[in-house]
Amino acid sequence: MKLLELSKDERRTLREMGIFHPHPRTRMRAQGILRLSQGLTLQQTADEFMVHLNSVEQWRQRWKKLGLAGLYEGRHTGRPRKWTSEQRQALGELAQSEGGTVVALLRHIGQQQERTPISENTAVRYLKEMNFSYKRYRYGLKKTQPDGLRTRQQGDWGTEPARS
Numbered sequence: 017m018k019l020l021e022l023s024k025d026e027r028r029t030l031r032e033m034g035i036f037h038p039h040p041r042t043r044m045r046a047q048g049i050l051r052l053s054q055g056l057t058l059q060q061t062a063d064e065f066m067v068h069l070n071s072v073e074q075w076r077q078r079w080k081k082l083g084l085a086g087l088y089e090g091r092h093t094g095r096p097r098k099w100t101s102e103q104r105q106a107l108g109e110l111a112q113s114e115g116g117t118v119v120a121l122l123r124h125i126g127q128q129q130e131r132t133p134i135s136e137n138t139a140v141r142y143l144k145e146m147n148f149s150y151k152r153y154r155y156g157l158k159k160t161q162p163d164g165l166r167t168r169q170q171g172d173w174g175t176e177p178a179r180s
Contacts, residue, residue, distance in 0.1 A: 020053040020076065027053070029084065045075050045087040052076060098132050099142070107139065108146045118143070 022030070027050065034047040044065055051061045058076070062069045078086030099107075110121055118139045126133070134142075140150065 022053045042087050048075050049079050098134050104142045111148055
C-alpha cells in the first residue's frame with residue numbers, strides 16, 4: 017500500500033482537528049489519517065482505534081476523494097418529526113404563557129386546533145430542545161408548620177417539662 021502524502025498544513029490541521037473537534041468520530045478519523053500518513057498499515061490503524069479494517073479503508077478513500085470534508089459525518093436518516101417547527105413553536109409559546117403539566121398543554125392544544133397527536137414523551141423532548149426545564153410535581157404538603165403550632169403540639173423546647 018502506498019503511503020499517504022500530506023502537506024505540512026494538512027498535518028497541522030489534522031493534528032488540531034484530532035484534538036479539538038467537537039465530534040469524537042471526526043477526531044478519530046483525523047487521527048487515523050495522520051497515523052496512515054506516518055506509515056501504519058490499514059490493519060495496524062484499525063487495531064489502534066479498535067474499528068474494522070473496512071472503516072479505515074473508507075476513511076482513506078474519502079480523504080483521497082474529498083479531503084477534509086471526507087472526515088465529517090454524513091446525514092443520518094430517521095423518522096421525520098411529527099410536528100412542524102411552527103407547531104413546536106406554538107407549544108413553546110403556550111408553555112411559556114400558561115405553564116402547567118405536559119398533559120394539560122397537550123389537552124389545551126388539542127382543543128384549540130386539530131393537530132397530529134403526539135405522546136407526552138415527544139412533547140417533553142420538544143420542550144427540552146427549547147430549553148424548558150422540568151420540575152417534579154409534589155403531591156403532598158411539606159411537613160413544616162408555623163412555630164406556634166409546633167410548640168403547642170410538641171411542647172416547648174426551651175423549658176423543662178413540669179413535674180408533678
